[in-house]
Amino acid sequence: MTPPPSRTPAWLPSGSTLPQADWEARHRWLTLLLWACLAASVVLTVAMEHPWYADPVVAWAGYAVLAAVAGVASLPLGGLSARASRWVRSAATACGLMSVAAVAVALFSGAPEAHFLFFIFIPLVALYEAWLPFLVAVALVVLEHGVVGTLVPAAVFGWQTPFVQHVGGVWHSAAVHGLLFALACAASMIAWRGAEAARAQAATVVGELQRQTRRDELTGLANRTGLAEGLDLVLRRPSTGPELLATLGAAALVPSTSGPVTRPGGGLPGAAAPGADTSVEDVESMPVAVVVMDLNRFKEVNDTLGHSAGDQLLRSVATTMRSVVDGVGLLARLGGDEFALLLPGADGQSGTAIAELLRQQLREGAQVAGIDLDLDLSAGVAVHPGGERLDAAGRARVAEDLLRHADIAMYVAKASGGGATEFDPALDHHSTARLEITRDLRIAVDRDDELLLHFQPKVSASDGRLVGVEALVRWQHPVRGFMPPSDFIPVLERTDLVHAFTDKVLELGLDQARAWLEAGYDVPVAVNVSPRCLTHPGFVASVAQMLAVRSLPAHLLRVEITEDALVGDPEAAASVITQLRSMGVSTSIDDFGTGYSSLSYLRRLPVDEVKLDRAFVTGLGLVAGAVKDGPALPVGDEVLVSSIIDLAHRLDMKVVAEGVEHSHELLALVTMGCDVTQGYLHGRPTPAAAVSRELLDTARLDGAPTAAPTRSDLSPV
Numbered sequence: 085m086t087p088p089p090s091r092t093p094a095w096l097p098s099g100s101t102l103p104q105a106d107w108e109a110r111h112r113w114l115t116l117l118l119w120a121c122l123a124a125s126v127v128l129t130v131a132m133e134h135p136w137y138a139d140p141v142v143a144w145a146g147y148a149v150l151a152a153v154a155g156v157a158s159l160p161l162g163g164l165s166a167r168a169s170r171w172v173r174s175a176a177t178a179c180g181l182m183s184v185a186a187v188a189v190a191l192f193s194g195a196p197e198a199h200f201l202f203f204i205f206i207p208l209v210a211l212y213e214a215w216l217p218f219l220v221a222v223a224l225v226v227l228e229h230g231v232v233g234t235l236v237p238a239a240v241f242g243w244q245t246p247f248v249q250h251v252g253g254v255w256h257s258a259a260v261h262g263l264l265f266a267l268a269c270a271a272s273m274i275a276w277r278g279a280e281a282a283r284a285q286a287a288t289v290v291g292e293l294q295r296q297t298r299r300d301e302l303t304g305l306a307n308r309t310g311l312a313e314g315l316d317l318v319l320r321r322p323s324t325g326p327e328l329l330a331t332l333g334a335a336a337l338v339p340s341t342s343g344p345v346t347r348p349g350g351g352l353p354g355a356a357a358p359g360a361d362t363s364v365e366d367v368e369s370m371p372v373a374v375v376v377m378d379l380n381r382f383k384e385v386n387d388t389l390g391h392s393a394g395d396q397l398l399r400s401v402a403t404t405m406r407s408v409v410d411g412v413g414l415l416a417r418l419g420g421d422e423f424a425l426l427l428p429g430a431d432g433q434s435g436t437a438i439a440e441l442l443r444q445q446l447r448e449g450a451q452v453a454g455i456d457l458d459l460d461l462s463a464g465v466a467v468h469p470g471g472e473r474l475d476a477a478g479r480a481r482v483a484e485d486l487l488r489h490a491d492i493a494m495y496v497a498k499a500s501g502g503g504a505t506e507f508d509p510a511l512d513h514h515s516t517a518r519l520e521i522t523r524d525l526r527i528a529v530d531r532d533d534e535l536l537l538h539f540q541p542k543v544s545a546s547d548g549r550l551v552g553v554e555a556l557v558r559w560q561h562p563v564r565g566f567m568p569p570s571d572f573i574p575v576l577e578r579t580d581l582v583h584a585f586t587d588k589v590l591e592l593g594l595d596q597a598r599a600w601l602e603a604g605y606d607v608p609v610a611v612n613v614s615p616r617c618l619t620h621p622g623f624v625a626s627v628a629q630m631l632a633v634r635s636l637p638a639h640l641l642r643v644e645i646t647e648d649a650l651v652g653d654p655e656a657a658a659s660v661i662t663q664l665r666s667m668g669v670s671t672s673i674d675d676f677g678t679g680y681s682s683l684s685y686l687r688r689l690p691v692d693e694v695k696l697d698r699a700f701v702t703g704l705g706l707v708a709g710a711v712k713d714g715p716a717l718p719v720g721d722e723v724l725v726s727s728i729i730d731l732a733h734r735l736d737m738k739v740v741a742e743g744v745e746h747s748h749e750l751l752a753l754v755t756m757g758c759d760v761t762q763g764y765l766h767g768r769p770t771p772a773a774a775v776s777r778e779l780l781d782t783a784r785l786d787g788a789p790t791a792a793p794t795r796s797d798l799s800p801v
Contacts, residue, residue, distance in 0.1 A: 097276040100167075101283065102213040107170060110211045114177050115157050117208070121184040122150055128191055146187075153180045171216050174209075178217035181205045182224035186232070199261060203268045210272035213279065218272075225265055300417040302395060303402035311416040311424055315483040318428045319369045319474055369482070371470035373435035375425040376490035377442065380460040380502055382421035385452065397452040401459075404445050409438065424487070432467045432506040439463035439504035463504040464493025518575045524561065525576060529584050534560050537592045538769035541779050542610070542740060542762045545754045550783040552608035552642060554762065555593040556769045577614055586617040587626060590641075594630055596772050597640040605783045610642040612674060618645055619656040624663045631667075638668030644695070646674050658689050665690050672740065676728070687735055694732050698743020698763070700725050705752030726756045733757065 102110075126147055157176035161169040185201035192198040202225055209221040298310030306314065379401065386394040398421065405423065409415050413427040425442075427435055439461075446459050466489035468482050489507040497505035528534040539553040559567040576582050593609040600607045617623055631638055643664060645657070661671050670692040700721050725741075732739045741753050744763030753761055767776055 097213065097215075097273055097280055099213060099215045101280055104166065107212065111157075111173060111177065114181070114208060114211070115154065118154050118157060118177055118180045118184065121181065121188075122147070122154055125150075125184055125187050125191070128188075132191065150180060150183055150187075153183070170214070174212045174214055174217035175220045178209045178212075178221040179224060181209060182221050182228070186224070186228045189228075199264075202265055206265070206268050207272040207275065210276050213276050222269060229261060229265075303399055303417050305402055305406075305423075306414055306416040308416065308418050311414065311418070311426060311487075312483060314414045314416075314426050315372070315374070315486065316476075316479050318372050318426065319468075319479040319482060321370070369468070369470045369472050369474050369479075371429055371431060371468065372486070373427040373430035373432065373465060373467045374486040374490045375427065375435050375439050375463055375465050375504075376418070376487065376494045377423045377425070377439065377461050377463045378494055378498060379421040379446075380462060380498065381458075385457065389452065389455070393452050397457070397459075400452065401446060405442055408442055408445055412438070424490070430467070432465055435465040435467065436463075436504045436506055439465060443503065460502045462494055462498035462502050464490040464495070464497055464507060465504060466490035466493060466507040518578075521572050521575045522579055522581065525559075525572060525585065526581055528559060528561075529581065529588050534562070535585075535588060535592070536560055536771070537589070537596065539596070539609070539772055539775055540762060540769040541766045541775065542760050543766045543779070545741075545750070545758050545761050548782065550607065550779040551760055552610055553775070554610045554644070554769075555589065555596070555612075557589050557592075577616070582614055583617055583620060586611075586613055587630075590627065590630055594634055594636055594641060598634045598636050599772070600780075600783075601636065601640065601785075604785050605780055606640070606785050607780070607783050608640045608642050608670075610644050610672060612644045615646065615653075615657070618643075618660055619653055624660060624667070627664070627669065628667060631669075639670065642670045642672055642692075644672045644674040647676065654688075662690055665692075675742075691737060693738040693740055693759070694728070695740040695742055695762075696725065696728065696758075700728075701741050701743045701749055701753070701763075702745075703749075705746075705748035722752065722756070725753075725758075729756050729758055 129147075153176050157173050157180060159173070161172060164172065182202070182205060185198075185205055188201050189195070189198040206218075206221055206225075209217050212218070298306060298313060300307040382394065382397070385397055398417070401423070402415070402417065405415055405425075409425055413425050413430070416424045416426070418424050425435075425438065427438065430438075440463075443461050443463065446461055466486045468486055472478065472482075474482065493505045493507040497503050536558045537555045538558055539555055541550055542552040542554060543549065544551050557569060559569075559572055561567050576585055590611055590613075593611045597607060597609045613623075627641070627643075631641065645661075664671055671690075672693045672695055673691055674695050675697045676694040704722060704725065729739045738759040739757075740760040740762055741749075741758050742762050744750055744753065744761040744765045746765065749763075750761055750765060767779070
């Protein structure tokens with residue numbers, strides 16, 4: 085509970101600022117001291133056979149009153165408010181301690197040593213750091229020394245004691261006692277005021293640290309922690325008014341004199357702090373939308389202009405976004421070039437509209453270092469419809485789901501080229517499966533019994549000889565069962581695991597090539613390599629090491645790449661292909677013609693062959709109605725295929741036709757001069773031991789034994 089503003093002068097303690105937990109701890113020890121002093125007074129009364137002992141009614145009535153006061157101090161007084169309870173209990177403790185001190189003075193006939201109890205108890209009462217018990221204690225001392233001292237001076241000041249006689253009488257003694265007590269009170273207030281000042285300074289430091297933990301230092305926006313606290317606050321409060329937005333920290337930002345912009349007071353004033361109420365709210369949660377945004381091509385700015393320019397751009401983006409959403413919701417920077425927007429009371433449509441507005445504003449005015457930038461963003465929108473009564477765990481779950489769903493939708497938008505996408509539950513299923521597949525793939529790469537290779541023959545179009553095989557990976561998942569590449573390769577391409585996976589496939593393929601070579605067969609193995617792996621540092625050295633370890637001739641490995649590698653970074657791809665060719669490893673462009681137009685790259689790249697996609701092969705050699713009782717098929721792309729074959733031959737490249745399933749397709753390809761064919765006509769992808777023995781015999785090395793090998797000879801050990 086925040087105390088009311090103090091009306092006391094600045095040089096005096098304000099009072100009532102002691103935290104409840106600290107107050108309770110101090111009060112517990114002071115009440116124990118009160119009971120101990122009260123018990124000691126009773127024991128001394130009996131042991132000294134004080135005159136009070138001779139009049140038990142007076143003595144025990146007085147002690148009964150003191151016990152009642154101590155009892156009031158010790159009770160919780162739950163019927164009162166917290167503040168009233170503190171006042172009553174602390175005043176009772178102060179009254180009891182000062183009364184016990186007065187009793188001690190009377191027991192010892194006003195001996196000066198007994199007065200030291202007042203000097204001890206007044207700073208102890210000051211530990212409450214409250215004016216009521218302190219003034220009660222002072223009033224009792226004044227009453228005891230002034231009124232009682234006047235009526236019974238011998239009992240208070242010890243009329244016959246040497247001290248009183250030395251200082252010149254009772255009033256002189258009273259003056260000395262009063263001066264000493266005033267000094268004790270002044271010292272207590274100084275310590276009290278110092279404790280309040282130290283606590284206020286500590287609270288300021290802690291508050292600043294808490295604001296820093298909720299604020300992004302670069303942009304001055306809320307950070308991930310601040311956004312989480314804002315989400316918790318929105319889910320706890322059924323209001324969409326200006327006061328909630330102000331609490332979220334959506335008020336205008338004040339530019340700092342140096343560095344990033346900051347909010348007045350910083351952070352999220354009023355946001356749920358650690359240890360906040362965890363009970364279920366009596367009101368239903370409000371609707372809320374979360375928008376997660378990522379800047380497209382931001383990495384290019386960092387790489388081209390440097391990180392300082394990137395930081396400048398992020399600050400500019402934050403300012404632009406803030407000008408759009410100020411007073412609408414809470415804007416946060418999650419890290420890097422990723423931002424988030426919390427929109428209380430919004431639905432998916434309004435969240436998407438605001439995201440598109442932000443996108444438009446950024447595209448119109450992005451500039452850094454005097455350079456106009458083509459900046460774009462991708463945004464994902466997730467919505468909580470509200471209407472639930474949530475406890476702390478429920479609010480945390482909803483907040484986590486909102487951020488996760490918005491993040492998933494954002495990546496879908498990014499894959500589509502930018503813009504805003506609202507979350508669809510179907511996306512969550514695929515994303516969850518993708519996470520599980522990624523985890524399981526990491527395990528499969530380290531095992532020897534899950535990733536398997538099937539091999540599809542590549543046959544010479546001119547004479548039907550086996551000129552190689554393509555290695556196609558299969559995954560025997562321990563739970564999901566057999567998984568084709570289409571189920572996990574797209575997931576793999578998005579992770580760094582693709583490098584370890586490619587190494588694994590290369591090793592399996594080269595092991596099989598070695599096994600065939602030892603059995604007397606010269607069968608080159610083609611392995612598909614992703615663009616990321618092809619241009620990854622160390623790829624060529626890794627391939628060279630794999631060949632050397634197996635003492636395998638380099639011509640038995642063929643690396644197949646897609647057109648994406650040529651378009652993405654043609655210089656790097658050309659360098660790697662050149663190095664592979666110098667080693668004796670041939671390369672092939674897979675699925676030629678289905679992606680980007682790579683004709684302009686063919687004359688510059690030292691590739692050995694191109695592979696025509698099956699889309700160009702299907703229907704070759706047929707005209708409508710050419711097959712009896714068969715479907716009417718369109719004329720194939722003979723002209724286009726013939727042109728590609730002719731172009732490749734002029735560039736000293738061979739042509740492989742994929743997807744050959746019918747004899748008329750093979751005949752047409754042979755007529756057009758195609759070099760190699762691959763497809764179901766020659767054989768489906770199978771394990772090494774199931775590759776056609778007749779085809780293998782056509783790849784037998786000169787001088788090798790003519791006896792057909794067993795199946796165990798055809799598989800690596």
